[in-house]
Amino acid sequence: MLEGPDLLWGGIFPAVCAAATIAILWRATSKAASAWRTSVLVGYLAGHWTLSARDLGAAALLQRGELEAAGTHWAYDPRNFEFVAALAKSFNASEAHHWVPLLALLAALPDAIAALGKLGPAVGWLLRAALCVFLPWRLLDGSKYLPLSLGPEFDLDLGGWSTGEAAAWIGGIGATLLLAWQIVRRGHSDGDHQDGNLRAVLATLVAFGSTITMVGAKSIVLGQLLGVLTATLAGCTLASMILRTQRGPDAAAGPLIVIFGALLTTGHFFAELTLVNAALLLAAMSLAAGWLPVPTTLSKRWRNAARAAACLLLLGVPVVLSGRELAGQMPSAEKEATTEVNPYENFKP
Amino acid sequence: MNCFGTRFAACLTLGAVLLTTNAAHSAQYALDKSHTSILFGISHLGYSYTYGRFNDAEGKFTWDNANPAASSFQLLIKTASIDSNDKARDDHLRNADFFNASQFPHITFVSTKVEALPQPGPSGQTHNVTGNLTMHGVTKQIVLPLKKLGEGKGPFGKYRTGFSCQTTLKRSEFGMTNMLPNIGDEVAVTISFEGLRQGADGSGSAKR
Numbered sequence: 404m405l406e407g408p409d410l411l412w413g414g415i416f417p418a419v420c421a422a423a424t425i426a427i428l429w430r431a432t433s434k435a436a437s438a439w440r441t442s443v444l445v446g447y448l449a450g451h452w453t454l455s456a457r458d459l460g461a462a463a464l465l466q467r468g469e470l471e472a473a474g475t476h477w478a479y480d481p482r483n484f485e486f487v488a489a490l491a492k493s494f495n496a497s498e499a500h501h502w503v504p505l506l507a508l509l510a511a512l513p514d515a516i517a518a519l520g521k522l523g524p525a526v527g528w529l530l531r532a533a534l535c536v537f538l539p540w541r542l543l544d545g546s547k548y549l550p551l552s553l554g555p556e557f558d559l560d561l562g563g564w565s566t567g568e569a570a571a572w573i574g575g576i577g578a579t580l581l582l583a584w585q586i587v588r589r590g591h592s593d594g595d596h597q598d599g600n601l602r603a604v605l606a607t608l609v610a611f612g613s614t615i616t617m618v619g620a621k622s623i624v625l626g627q628l629l630g631v632l633t634a635t636l637a638g639c640t641l642a643s644m645i646l647r648t649q650r651g652p653d654a655a656a657g658p659l660i661v662i663f664g665a666l667l668t669t670g671h672f673f674a675e676l677t678l679v680n681a682a683l684l685l686a687a688m689s690l691a692a693g694w695l696p697v698p699t700t701l702s703k704r705w706r707n708a709a710r711a712a713a714c715l716l717l718l719g720v721p722v723v724l725s726g727r728e729l730a731g732q733m734p735s736a737e738k739e740a741t742t743e744v745n746p747y748e749n750f751k752p
Numbered sequence: 753m754n755c756f757g758t759r760f761a762a763c764l765t766l767g768a769v770l771l772t773t774n775a776a777h778s779a780q781y782a783l784d785k786s787h788t789s790i791l792f793g794i795s796h797l798g799y800s801y802t803y804g805r806f807n808d809a810e811g812k813f814t815w816d817n818a819n820p821a822a823s824s825f826q827l828l829i830k831t832a833s834i835d836s837n838d839k840a841r842d843d844h845l846r847n848a849d850f851f852n853a854s855q856f857p858h859i860t861f862v863s864t865k866v867e868a869l870p871q872p873g874p875s876g877q878t879h880n881v882t883g884n885l886t887m888h889g890v891t892k893q894i895v896l897p898l899k900k901l902g903e904g905k906g907p908f909g910k911y912r913t914g915f916s917c918q919t920t921l922k923r924s925e926f927g928m929t930n931m932l933p934n935i936g937d938e939v940a941v942t943i944s945f946e947g948l949r950q951g952a953d954g955s956g957s958a959k960r
Binding site for chain 2 (some may be wrong): 428459461462466470485497498499500543546547548552553554556557559561579622624625669670672673674675745
């Protein structure tokens with residue numbers, strides 16, 4: 404399933420883009436927070452749009468009957484990709500995951516605004532709350548949960564949530580995301596340089612575990628997008644360690660939580676990611692990247708150990724369960740052997 | 753009444769007579785689910801074709817033998833009813849990688865024009881039905897080559913009319929680009945359906 408072009412465009416490319424962005428911005432401005440925030444955005448958007456452009460490029464080549472002429476390595480050549488169509492798709496989306504780039508761009512605003520002036524923090528908080536409620540509504544609008552009318556031709560009960568259910572789900576998801584965002588934002592307040600590196604590594608691990616879980620939830624597309632986020636965080640982490648930016652993923656709390664939260668929400672409602680697994684993964688990401696609720700009297704070593712243990716425990720449950728599910732779907736050697744048995748070998752006419 | 757008034761009244765009367773005659777020829781039908789098959793076939797890696805079906809559909813149509821242009825068709829397929837004889841694959845086809853059945857629970861077709869052909873077309877079609885197909889959140893105008901198979905009373909006295917059509921769709925045109933080109937772009941679609949005539953002349957419910 405995972406081929407060379409997937410690794411290149413969904414892994415190496417976003418990682419390099421993220422690392423290059425953090426390096427350029429850190430050298431140019433020495434502002435670690437905005438460098439982290441921008442590089443998470445740049446890395447994710449680069450990977451998301453490139454994968455989308457590649458898929459659209461394959462369709463265009465097929466429709467023009469040029470796929471064979473493009474050769475077996477067409478997917479390595481970005482000249483075959485449809486970048487304009489991929490960008491347009493994010494602003495005129497039909498599927499929930501197409502909205503993620505736009506939501507990620509919006510997520511960069513509140514934390515940037517919060518740093519401006521006296522009213523900045525209050526405005527930033529309001530924008531954060533508004534975006535956290537907008538996110539689930541935007542992803543679910545028009546789906547079977549919040550259906551749109553099919554027109555006068557079809558007199559059909561479309562089902563969907565009642566107003567109360569819709570308010571509870573959207574409010575609940577919004578409040579959970581807002582809480583996660585606040586936890587991650589507070590990461591810097593109790594961290595130092597080493598802590599930042601550990602948080603970055605743990606956040607990358609959580610994103611990687613989420614990729615496995617999402618593939619186990621039978622969505623390769625959403626798994627690929629979580630893979631892009633993993634690569635982006637890996638690129639940022641590596642560059643941040645080398646450059647000693649003294650910040651971690653808490654600086655990119657907005658884009659990180661919105662991208663991660665949007666993909667988990669999409670995975671739960673449109674693939675088979677269970678609510679428990681989604682909640683565990685979000686909790687793992689919040690603890691990995693953000694504030695850790697342990698006594699401040701604990702030494703740094705014990706705090707780091709507690710963070711790593713809590714995060715890996717929360718991550719381990721969904722990953723192990725998904726791994727077992729995935730393994731169960733693979734044809735086992737025993738099954739293969741049974742298919743080779745000839746039921747007629749003892750048959751004597 | 754002046755000359756213009758007399759002519760206008762005559763035109764109105766003629767129009768009303770024509771409309772009444774037209775209405776008398778067209779009949780309403782409800783889709784008979786148990787005699788409706790929606791099948792598809794798609795290339796797997798270029799090595800074989802995998803076939804599947806949608807098991808749940810609803811619809812209605814108006815059919816006018818004398819004036820096919822007055823006919824119309826509406827079909828709604830429940831995306832989650834996809835069945836390719838492999839549960840794991842069906843789950844995958846239902847989720848965000850392909851049909852995204854939770855996001856797009858229905859595939860709909862609403863006709864906008866029905867044309868009778870002077871002679872059967874290359875696939876044996878007797879009519880061309882133009883309409884809007886909405887699938888995976890994308891609406892496109894398509895032409896379905898419709899073949900009228902027959903009509904008459906069934907063994908329980910209900911009046912039925914049946915059709916079939918075969919066409920090819922490109923899934924990429926409906927935004928379904930995942931796993932191209934390994935899973936083919938062109939999808940062969942065959943739909944065969946019967947309608948139960950509604951009204952006072954021995955028709956009944958279309959439910960199973």
